[in-house]
Amino acid sequence: MxxxxxxxxxxxxxLLLAGSSDLRADxxxxxxxxxxxxxxxxxxxxxxxxxxxxxxxxxxxEISYNIGTALYKKADYEKAAERYGKALNTDNAGLQxxxxxxxxxxxxxxEKYTEAIEAYKKALELNxxxxxxxxxxxxARKKLKDQAKQQQKDKGKQKQDQQKQxxxxxxDQQQQDQQQKQDQQQQDKDKQQQQQQDQQQQxxxxxDQQQQDxxxxxxxxxxQQxxxxxDQQQQxxxxxxxxxKEDAERLLxxxxxxxxxxxxxxxxxxxxxxxxxxxxx
Numbered sequence: 341m342x343x344x345x346x347x348x349x350x351x352x353x354x355l356l357l358a359g360s361s362d363l364r365a366d367x368x369x370x371x372x373x374x375x376x377x378x379x380x381x382x383x384x385x386x387x388x389x390x391x392x393x394x395x396x397x398x399x400x401x402e403i404s405y406n407i408g409t410a411l412y413k414k415a416d417y418e419k420a421a422e423r424y425g426k427a428l429n430t431d432n433a434g435l436q437x438x439x440x441x442x443x444x445x446x447x448x449x450x451e452k453y454t455e456a457i458e459a460y461k462k463a464l465e466l467n468x469x470x471x472x473x474x475x476x477x478x479x480a481r482k483k484l485k486d487q488a489k490q491q492q493k494d495k496g497k498q499k500q501d502q503q504k505q506x507x508x509x510x511x512d513q514q515q516q517d518q519q520q521k522q523d524q525q526q527q528d529k530d531k532q533q534q535q536q537q538d539q540q541q542q543x544x545x546x547x548d549q550q551q552q553d554x555x556x557x558x559x560x561x562x563x564q565q566x567x568x569x570x571d572q573q574q575q576x577x578x579x580x581x582x583x584x585k586e587d588a589e590r591l592l593x594x595x596x597x598x599x600x601x602x603x604x605x606x607x608x609x610x611x612x613x614x615x616x617x618x619x620x621x
Contacts, residue, residue, distance in 0.1 A: 367397040371406065378410055386410045401430035405439055412446055421446035421455075437466035441473050448476065453484035 374389035390407045397403065408423030424443035428436055444459030460477035463470060 367393050370396065371403065374406060374410070378406075378413070381413075383410055383414050387414075399429070401427045401432070401435060401439075404429075405435065405442075408439075408442065408446070412442065412449075415449075417446045417450040421450070421459075433466050437463050437470070440466065441470065441476075444473070444476060444480070448480055448483070451483075451487070453480045453487060456480040457484065
């Protein structure tokens, strides 16, 4: 059964010989050379001769059919079907039937089963007793159903795959969002801790400064109090010696001037001594 299917599906390689008396000899020779090359499986040689013949006698249904046959053997099924379509431009019912049949085979090989079914139907209209066309028609219908089922299956699988991918993408996005949230929380926590440390350091620094300022203030106040106590003591001693308050103040002022003058002399001596560079022995 499998061998029978291959035989009936394969194209009928009927080569039409030009027989009309109005065709020129060169056209007939080119067509004959193409037929001979095709019999020897020289597909490229056959196509060259057929195309040359088509140039000499354009629009010939027979040449178009032969070109379609060569293209089919070359497995160029869609172009073969196109050439078989051009071969239908004839009043020869037998040629039309063969062209439709082989067009159906070309579409079948190209997995265009809907077009193949229509071509086989046309072939059966011209030749209702063509058993190969009947068989291939039923086979094309079965292939079309199988193709539709496979397409539906592929579509369902594609949908499932897409849903699975969408679910995975959603999961990945949620994980990414969660990770970003955790990272942001950690950054906020680190920032808060750093701010607290900075505030603690600044507070300790301010406290130390306050303590230093307080200590300096206490030392200054003690110095002022000492000077005041000293002045009061000197005034008390003077008063005990029989001096009036005014005499005591004048004496203190004089002592103050003498003390300042003495400090200046000490400073001048210190500056003069600092200029000494040593003796050169």
